Amino acid sequence: MSVSAMFFYGLSAAVLISALLAVTSRNIFRSAIFLLFSLVSIAGIYFWMDYQFIAAVQTIVYVGGIVVLIIFSIFLTQQAGVDLPTPLRGRLFFAALASLCGFLLVTLQLLAHPFRKGAEPAMSKDMKAIGSGLLSTVENGYALPFELMSILLLAAMVGCIVIALKPNTVTE
Numbered sequence: 001m002s003v004s005a006m007f008f009y010g011l012s013a014a015v016l017i018s019a020l021l022a023v024t025s026r027n028i029f030r031s032a033i034f035l036l037f038s039l040v041s042i043a044g045i046y047f048w049m050d051y052q053f054i055a056a057v058q059t060i061v062y063v064g065g066i067v068v069l070i071i072f073s074i075f076l077t078q079q080a081g082v083d084l085p086t087p088l089r090g091r092l093f094f095a096a097l098a099s100l101c102g103f104l105l106v107t108l109q110l111l112a113h114p115f116r117k118g119a120e121p122a123m124s125k126d127m128k129a130i131g132s133g134l135l136s137t138v139e140n141g142y143a144l145p146f147e148l149m150s151i152l153l154l155a156a157m158v159g160c161i162v163i164a165l166k167p168n169t170v171t172e
Contacts, residue, residue, distance in 0.1 A: 008048055014041040026086070028074055036067045053127050073160065 015038050022034035039062045046055035087095075124130070137143045 004048070008045070011041050011044045011048060014038075015045070029071070032067060032070050032074060035070070036063060039063050039067060051125060053125070053130055 018034045018037035018041065022031045022038060025031045025034060039058065043055045043058040043063065046052075046058055133140070134142050134146055
């Protein structure tokens with residue numbers, strides 16, 4: 001096995017293990033840290049594929065922005081060292097059932113796909129070409145999805161603020 005393949009398998013294992021730990025950890029701060037490790041490993045895979053621009057965007061936007069925002073919001077809204085309550089058995093059953101159904105759907109799609117070599121050339125690694133493709137309004141441009149994602153992220157931020165500003169109504 002080549003060094004390149006070992007590097008890829010190591011990064012892939014890091015992504016999968018840290019993502020699994022992020023989902024299963026009962027400590028919310030540790031979950032955020034495991035999410036950080038997973039996103040950094042994904043950026044490492046982009047670097048391995050020689051897509052430096054996408055790796056830099058992954059690092060700056062997700063690692064530098066979103067994970068830091070999640071960690072700050074954890075510190076501002078909850079006690080970071082407190083473990084989350086144990087989920088109910090019924091919820092665990094339905095979560096496992098939903099995970100199994102999702103896994104089966106993905107597996108069936110992968111088995112049904114022929115995976116032929118595409119007729120189009122591979123995406124250019126040039127930063128100017130990536131920017132032109134993202135912001136172009138012509139037929140193959142991605143300006144509309146780019147703007148829709150901006151609106152979706154803005155709506156998520158407003159929702160987070162509304163949830164965080166709700167007064168605590170604890171009845172004793």
